[in-house]
Amino acid sequence: MFLTISESITKKLEEAHAIKSEDHEIYLYGFQQGFTILLNLVTICAIGIISKMLWQSILFMAAYIPLRSHAGGYHAKTHVRCYIFSIILILAVVLAMKYVHFTVFICSIMIVGASVVIICLAPVEDKNKPLDKEEQRVYRKRTYLIWAAELMVAVICCFLQQISPAVCFAMTFLVMAVMLVLGKLKNILL
Secondary structure, eight states, X not given: OOHHHXXXXXXXXXXXXXXXXXXXXXXXXXXXXHHHXXXXXXXXXXXXXXXXXXXXXXXXXXXXXHHHHHHBOOOXXXXXXXXXXXXXXXXXXXXXXXXXXXXXXXXXXXXXXHHHHHHHHOOBOBTTBOOOHHHHHHHHHHHHHHHHHHHHHHHHHHHTTOHHHHHHHHHHHHHXXXXXXXXXXXXXXX
């Protein structure tokens, strides 16, 4: 998506002798990833502002990204598809948080059900990035630590009747569980 811009920046850095030419691919990849992350953050904030759910959007993504990074799950085949899928996902989450009436009981059911899926399935590798036994162990442990920390915050929110942040965590776990199931299905079927 950002190949041309990243290539231009990388070449200018090489010409200025700021980077070595043998590091070209590393910097090119880094710039592309940086621009992609920036675009995603700007889009998430725009969706949050337009929907008047900015802090909820940010909290959802702040909880979702670290969990997703370690638990794995479904991955789109291209960056463009990933971006489109991510936008649809955040829109669905924000609309659900805005228009569905969640209670502490409903949040609790979502959290428990999704947590079972996360515990049973994580990590789910992608065919493009298979995990060896040691990586599976490390990613599982990291997933459990992140999940446990977020679960504690969600439980505290529920206990204190702070339903909006509790819903953000419940949605995080629910979406994560769905992504794990989709990733497993993709690995089995393709």
